[in-house]
Amino acid sequence: MAKILDGKLLASKIKTDLKTRIEKEKISCCLAVILVGGNPASRIYVNGKKNDCAEIGIKSREFELPSKTTESELLALVEALNADDNVDGILVQLPLPAHIDQEAIINAISPSKDVDAFHPINVGKIMTGNYTFLPCTPAGIIELLIENDVQIAGKECVVVGRSNIVGKPAAMLLLQQNATVTIAHSHTRNLAEVCRRADILIAAVGKAELITADMVKKGAVIIDVGVNRLPNGQLVGDVAYPEVSKIASAISPVPGGVGPMTRAILMKNTLQASTYNRK
Numbered sequence: 132m133a134k135i136l137d138g139k140l141l142a143s144k145i146k147t148d149l150k151t152r153i154e155k156e157k158i159s160c161c162l163a164v165i166l167v168g169g170n171p172a173s174r175i176y177v178n179g180k181k182n183d184c185a186e187i188g189i190k191s192r193e194f195e196l197p198s199k200t201t202e203s204e205l206l207a208l209v210e211a212l213n214a215d216d217n218v219d220g221i222l223v224q225l226p227l228p229a230h231i232d233q234e235a236i237i238n239a240i241s242p243s244k245d246v247d248a249f250h251p252i253n254v255g256k257i258m259t260g261n262y263t264f265l266p267c268t269p270a271g272i273i274e275l276l277i278e279n280d281v282q283i284a285g286k287e288c289v290v291v292g293r294s295n296i297v298g299k300p301a302a303m304l305l306l307q308q309n310a311t312v313t314i315a316h317s318h319t320r321n322l323a324e325v326c327r328r329a330d331i332l333i334a335a336v337g338k339a340e341l342i343t344a345d346m347v348k349k350g351a352v353i354i355d356v357g358v359n360r361l362p363n364g365q366l367v368g369d370v371a372y373p374e375v376s377k378i379a380s381a382i383s384p385v386p387g388g389v390g391p392m393t394r395a396i397l398m399k400n401t402l403q404a405s406t407y408n409r410k
């Protein structure tokens with residue numbers, strides 16, 4: 132059976148280290164989190180972020196806005212938070228309601244407070260390797276691999292999914308770690324064959340149990356970014372865990388794998404924002 136890449140355990144270690152640093156250096160730090168509309172999954176994520184802040188001594192300010200909020204109202208709030216010296220990080224939970232231009236909102240967040248690293252300036256910095264903030268989920272994946280002694284340099288990595296939040300930046304960080312990277316997506320021909328090339332396979336498409344055992348090379352390391360709910364209510368990833376875990380050498384579970392790591396990196400970025408902005 133595969134080794135379980137325990138993101139919950141590692142995230143808890145990262146948060147303990149951050150808490151110790153915040154206490155020791157008496158760091159004052161605040162994250163503003165904006166949620167528009169009552170998407171239940173988004174509300175759970177936002178609550179998780181708020182709890183992480185409380186746990187390690189980061190202040191949080193929550194803005195829960197109704198789904199009818201206009202784009203200009205949201206822009207006005209982002210601008211106010213940009214100008215507020217007591218706010219270090221700004222996170223607008225995605226997705227936003229369809230009537231709001233997501234890109235316009237992301238572009239309005241001050242790059243120095245953009246703890247998600249979604250602003251084009253920060254995305255560009257990730258491309259060049261000269262970054263202020265690492266994208267939370269991709270950086271969480273890299274840390275999960277490194278801390279579990281998975282060698283990345285020289286390995287064949289296949290990233291399934293090309294989203295701006297996970298797939299594309301994850302590919303970039305793997306490249307910076309000297310992996311050979313393939314990005315597969317909905318137009319990829321013979322996905323199973325491409326996936327079978329992977330020493331490290333990252334599944335980030337949002338399709339329940341898409342990656343089955345026949346798509347995995349024996350001994351591969353599997354990172355499952357998906358969070359999907361089956362009709363029976365069960366939470367599953369993008370990987371068919373019961374069958375793939377019999378073939379893989381290591382696998383991240385859902386829940387308890389990448390999710391907690393994403394949140395831990397967000398806390399790291401918020402602390403980074405405060406040291407960057409308040410020096």
Ligand code: GUN
Pocket residue numbers: 222223224225226247267268296393
């Ligand atoms: N929605 C899903 N993942 C994320 C994330 O990492 N950041 C934000 N802001 N919204 C998300």
